Amino acid sequence: MTETHENPNSPTASPSSRTSRRNVLFGTAAAGAALFAAGCTSNKSNDDKEEAGQANVADDKPGKQVTIGFAGPQADHGWLNAINEQAQERAKKYKDVTLEATEGSNDNAQQVGQIETLINKKVDVLVILPADGKALTQVGLKAMRAGIPVVNLDRVFASQQAYRCWIGGDNYGMGLNAGRYIGEKLKDKKNAKVVELAGIDNLELTRERTDGFDAALKNYPNIEKVARQAAEFTVESGQSKMAQLLRAEPKFDALWNHDDDQGVGAERAIKQAGRDDFLMVGGAGSRRVMDTIKADNGVIKATVLYPPTMAASAIDLARALGQGKGVGGLAEFEIPASLTLYSAVVTKENVDEYLPTGFK
Structure with a gap:
């Protein structure tokens, strides 16, 4: 694109x-x-x-x-x-x-x-x-x-x-706002680590979302992005790529997932790994994720809209x-x-x- x-x-x-x-x-x-x-x-x-x-x-x-x-x-x-x-x-x-x-x-x-x-x-x-x-x-x-x-x-x-x-939507702004939200949540934590579950890397929109996310994190010198995986906007890819992130990074503080649909798979991988030691921010704004945010009983604390x-x-x-x-x-x-x-x-x-x- x-x-x-x-x-x-x-x-x-x-x-x-x-x-x-x-x-x-x-x-x-x-x-x-x-x-x-x-x-x-x-x-x-x-x-x-x-x-x-x-x-x-x-x-x-x-x-x-x-x-x-x-x-x-x-x-x-x-x-x-x-x-x-x-x-x-x-x-x-x-x-x-x-x-x-x-x-x-x-x-x-x-x-x-x-x-x-x-x-x-x-x-x-x-x-x-x-x-x-x-x-x-x-x-x-x-x-x-x-x-x-x-x-x-x-x-x-x-x-x-x-x-x-x-x-259309603002892909750069989507990443920017996700990064700002995570940055504010972790601004007082020393040596904070974040990971990113991106979308399809050959789409310009995915690169724009990552660019915005990275730009926001630059305002928080205590935060380091330690890993990134690109999925395919599907449940299956979300699960497999999230499982890889969890194996590669046994400890991190926040995850930004570009897409709530692939987030269904990501959540499965998180549950299977028994992990709940970080906050997760979704992307796009599915009803399922909004219901989860409202219930406040899991790792998902926010989602960034792509209306x-x-x-x-x-x-x-x-x-x-x-x-x-x-x-x-x-x-x-x-x-x-x-x-x-x-x-x-x-x-x-x-x-x-x-x-x-x-x-x-």
Whole structure:
């Protein structure tokens, strides 16, 4: 998922660039300049202008009919299944939206074929979560050239020309917040040791999560990361790689696991080893982990969110694009070019607030 140019979505951009520039990129400057010029010369009253602005904002009231094509990877993972559910449930909320969803695939060629079918159906807008952003960039470009705006969900395409709007999680921020939480818990402990159970190492998102984690730990000189294993976002890999970590490190104080699904296996390995002498922080925000945090009867003390609600928001953005409207609460008449979601840390103190967002 490496990118070919420097932009705020690029994994090669600096972490500060990714996390700051992504959050506040908005629609075309030319359109904004035109609106400003029109405002300076218009004879309309302020009330007329406010009404015009409100009419250009998407809301729940039925409007122009929009057909949204939705294409994501195969839902063979709890988080990905939640992505599909969020998109489908959000679409049902709107009487003016028809959702055309593919079966999903982890095979790049097959997913390209599914998206091309949606292009041939002439859907109004496409929402695409690519199995591999770089590999599917060309089909994103094809859709945009065909006049179908693309909402790129989470795994970013290699060219900004392949999408109109990107929305997704903050992988660097996810690692950063996990590291800060662990750092604060261990800041008074001498010679503290932590280990990391990462995700799939050939995905840029995994490297970004590790980079954020390592950056946070640099603020705590008493803490050393002594081991790291990369799993595969599956229960089986989580169990086997966690077992390796436990054998290699007979004593450590904290574990950060990138993914709550592979965490099911990690917890099995921990239980089998009879270990409870460290705290564990999960990743993504499954309902199972949130329930465990609330019960406070195990090693899991927190999880860092990677909200699947981004799929529901992607449907909102796609609908607004299809209707030529902006987003409520913002002054701009265009939807943003990029939206990065925040990776909140869920603990026993705030878990009730986040329970409704937990995925199965």
